[in-house]
Amino acid sequence: MIGGFAELLERLAFTPRRTLKLAHLEAYFAATPDPDRGLALAALTGGLDLRAVTPSLLRALVAERVDADLFALSYDFVGDLAETIALIWPDGAEGKDIPLHKVVEELQRTPKAQLAQVIAARLDALTPSRRYAYLKLATGGLRVGVSARLARQAVADYGGLDLAEVEEVWHGLSPPYESLFHWAENGPKPVSAAFAPFRPVMLSTATDAEALAMLDTAEYVAEWKWDGIRVQAVSEGGTKRLYSRTGDDISAAFPDVIAAMDFEGALDGELLVRRGDQVAPFNDLQTRLGRKQVSGRMLASHPAALRVYDVMLWQGRDLRALPFSARRAALEAAVQTLDPARIDLSALLPFDDWHALATLRAAPPEPVIEGVMIKHRDSPYLAGRIKGHWFKWKRDPMLVDAVLLYAQRGHGKRSGYYSDFTFGVWDGPTLVPVGKAYFGFTDAELKALDRFVRDNTVDRFGPVRAVKPEKVVEVAFEGLNRSPRHKSGVAMRFPRIARIRDDKPASEADTLDALMRLLPDTAR
Incomplete structure (x- = not known):
């Protein structure tokens, strides 16, 4: 049922510990019949082949039901499109819970010209949490902290199987994985139909x-x-x-x-x-x-x-x-x-x-x-x-001191914080953006950066806030390459905020020339 899938996604999203995520998945597999549990597994592992439901389609749908300014403000605050629509969509006449396989079949078979109408009808008949699960399923962006390997580990744990064996037959199987779950419940091991299969590394x-x-x-x-x-x-x-x-x-x-x-x-x-x-x-x-x-x-x-x-x-x-x-x-x-x-x-x-x-x-x-x-x-x-x-x-990472320029809300558990930061260095008298980072800081540092953004916003561009160029951060990154796609001409590899430099004024942040000197000799 879509209701059970919605409860699973909610538990996974709010469970940080790996062992508890595995426990939630095992419980779901035990309580959910075929083919729904296999389709849920496919959704978590990226194996569902659904007709593309694009953000533009969803935005057009919600524009017919909700005031545009109200939606823009709500989306800016929530930071996740599916969650925003699920919460702001007007409640209709709540219908009965729907088997997950019927939802999947509908999304697979509905002609593109009729897709918007079908989605709107489903949203009218679902509760907010089920709307959220439905939209996540339709768009494929689950974002619940479960990798494909963790989902396969849950199947292995559920059946007392060896993960390596599960992964070796995986590429010969297809949703809804009924033979896999039959094996996990003491049935015969599936014979992989895949030639040249992947082996766990x-x-x-x-x-x-x-x-x-x-x-x-x-x-x-x-x-x-x-x-x-x-x-x-x-x-x-x-x-x-x-x-x-x-x-x-x-x-x-x-x-x-x-x-x-x-x-x-x-x-x-x-x-x-x-x-x-x-x-x-x-x-x-x-x-x-x-x-x-x-x-x-x-x-x-x-x-x-x-x-x-x-x-x-x-x-x-x-x-x-x-x-x-x-x-x-x-x-x-x-x-x-x-x-x-x-x-x-x-x-x-x-x-x-x-x-x-x-x-x-x-x-x-x-x-x-x-x-x-x-x-x-x-x-x-x-x-x-x-x-x-x-x-x-x-190797030890490269380091530069940069100035925060822009910030955007995160997703999921970070949707209430500004956690995606764009930073820049000096090119003469001007600060030019050179990268974006959304990790590396502690929870306490995230709260401090979020507070700085809220207190020092000077402009807004949709969900993005421009801030006073006063906060210096030390950015660590693994490498640097030339990039014509970026205004600065360089692209950082794996940038992260290593620490906040409240001891340093923005005027003393690094320069683009200094950053360019970190380029490999072959790229200069």
Whole structure:
């Protein structure tokens, strides 16, 4: 029922703890029959194929029922379109609760010309909380703090199954996942119909010099941490697929890499744009992500390549239980059979102690290197984030002092606060925007920034407030690239507000020239 789905979304949205989110999901699966629970799972994992319900369609609908100024003020305060409409929509004659599968079928089958009318009728017959769930389902933007992997973990926990097994059959299944839930309830394991399926990846834990000092250097190897995206390249039975670390199939965007996957097995590595021996900045790779088709011109100007650092399966043999040293030997032999222009090997770094590795980390040979990866020689390939096996030791972030310029309300639990901040640096006598950040600060700092925005607003642009250019913040970021899409000419990688600089006047914030000097030599 849509009512049960609405209650689930509400509980998930207001439950911060992972264990409690899992408990809510398990309870929902136990209490909800097929096919509704499988459709809810599909909604949470991004697997529902619904007719597109756009924000513009919803705005047009609400404009017919609610005063435009009242809606604008309400949306500015709430910060979430679905929640605003759910709350402000005039109450009609409340109808009976509706099975979730009927709602999904209706959204899938209704012709586009009739969609607005059908949605309006549904909103008239639902309570505010059910309207909210309906709109979230229709738009696909659930925002309840549940990743696809967490949802699959809940299914595994519900049935006492191994998450790795669930993830290996996942890509052969489709909503409403009745065979998956049958398996979870002591039925037979589904036979995956997917060729070249995704396998759960091994993840690393962050570390630092102090923690590394407790470990025996001789037990570990290290390699560079490249600034690309983690991928799994699988080629089995003539089917070739490229997956992101979360299991999304991104093959269509990288046909040049797919064409070079002339092997039988599954490789783990980093996807990069590589021109000869030079690895391009992450922005170059980003231009190809998410595309359904890639032009010949882009294939030539932004050639993709795979830098592999582990092997999971090779020529029909599962190598994941072997120690890293044995897998590495197999990987070195495997890469020699592949096209080096598209698939090469991540080199191991020479170091005798952690101080020597720290020296390498501080001065990498290429600006796109984020730090180092450290791996135990005896580590098997284990799904998930297993402590003590793989570590990432990232480079210290870049820092600039910038001035807050604009603020916007957040979403979900942050909808009552100004939590999305645009900041700038001096370009001569003018402040120019150079980035936007919405995390890094503590709850107390968020409240202080929110109070500053409210007390120092000088202009409004829809949901955005311009503030007096007086508040200085220290911004940390992982990298910097040139970007013609930004007025400043640069784009920051993963910016975050590291601290509030109330000790510093705005006149002493950094300059655009100083920021430009942080660009890699190849980008200047």
